[in-house]
Amino acid sequence: MDMILRAVAIYLILVLVFKIAGRRALLQMTSFDLILLLIISEATQQGLLGNDFSVTGASLCIITLIVMDMLFGKIKKYLPGAVEMIDGTAVVLVENGVLLRDKMKMADISEDDIMVSARNNQGLTGLADIKFAILESNGHISIIPQK
Incomplete structure (x- = not known):
């Protein structure tokens, strides 16, 4: 259960950080952006898995992250205004x-x-x-x- 909560927390934190960073962060990747992405992925991996490096633990994290993404997709589909709030507008x-x-x-x-x-x-x-x-x-x- 701890791993599921970690995955949910990390997912929400990353969504929030990239929302705050804005769409410019997605526009063009420079070498600095790539280095930053690698560091973020390593920190995220440690936060997700903690001390559990088992296949079961990794699978549980992956499934949780995909379910979170699907949940956000459903929220955007059925909740008016959610798309603009989550993804922004042109x-x-x-x-x-x-x-x-x-x-x-x-x-x-x-x-x-x-x-x-x-x-x-x-x-x-x-x-x-x-x-x-x-x-x-x-x-x-x-x-x-x-x-």
Whole structure:
């Protein structure tokens, strides 16, 4: 039972931490982000398993984490407003070539982040070529070019 409670606590802590960190944490992984992810995974593993390194203990943790994820999926499906609270909503960052700086600041997204996405996804090189740039709830920036 202790392992199940640990798994639930770690899951909730990670959901909260990544919610606070914002979608920018999911946008682009740098080498620093990879190192941080590895350290977090090691700390999480120790917190989940404690001193129990058995296959049974690991299986119990994995099952608990998957059940928690399924539970959050059900909550998002049946509880109005839960999707916005848990995953967030899309945010328009550029409209008709104009940066919406207040929204960019709120989302911690720079003009360079937008332009990298515009170049990679659409081959666009200037803000004037962008009709909309939208920060999606998964952390990716969608670019809709001007016609």
